[in-house]
Amino acid sequence: ALRAGLSLSLSGISMWSHDIGGFWNPDSFQPPDPTLYVRWAQFGLLSCHARFHGIREREPWHFGDKAVEVVREFARLRYRLLPYIYSLAREAEATGLPVVRPLVLEYPDDPVAPAVDYEYLLGPYLLVAPVMNEEGRCLVYLPPGIWYDWWSGERLQGPRHLRLEVPLERLPLYVREDSILAMAPEMEYVGQREWRPLTVDVRLSAGGETTVWSPEQPVRIAG
Structure with missing residues (x-):
């Protein structure tokens, strides 16, 4: 998925994603191994958009307590990075x-x-x-x-x-380095609350600025 996606990125496709855990296994129709599922979820939750989708179950609670714990942490990270x-x-x-x-x-x-x-x-x-x-x-x-x-x-x-x-x-x-990352409060779904207050992670060797877009209005941040 990654190699193909990077090729798409260089070919004019600006937003693409993948089915976390795979859409289906043509050999057995069985769900993926729990470790594979967790690693795929980490990748998917730090992609353009996250898709838990397939013929069989793809929710984390079908893959054990550890999967639930790790997927929850990365879902929280994704929502903070919204x-x-x-x-x-x-x-x-x-x-x-x-x-x-x-x-x-x-x-x-x-x-x-x-x-x-x-x-x-x-x-x-x-x-x-x-x-x-x-x-x-x-x-x-x-x-x-x-x-x-x-x-x-x-x-x-x-x-x-x-x-x-x-x-x-x-x-x-x-x-x-030389990045300005704006992060939202923790939330469980898009639109649960406004993206305020923003937490700003600034790692600048010199001055810099960025524009952060939200559903409400753009915010200009300078450091």
């Missing part, structure tokens, strides 16, 4: 820039970026590296510049490769 994702969708509608971006789109001069098809940028500021095996092993490439681990806050200098063993409750997620 101002960012919504703004990316507005940008996609206006300019054609994809929401999910291959690295080469943001780093055209990086010789490594064109070959990277195992991770992506969610907009310009977030780098997402889905885990695609049962063991939790993951290769991550950080393009040139400074990156911050979302979970630990660790500051990392790119370009560099990381070989990680990732626990099931985590997904490699990095924030680009």
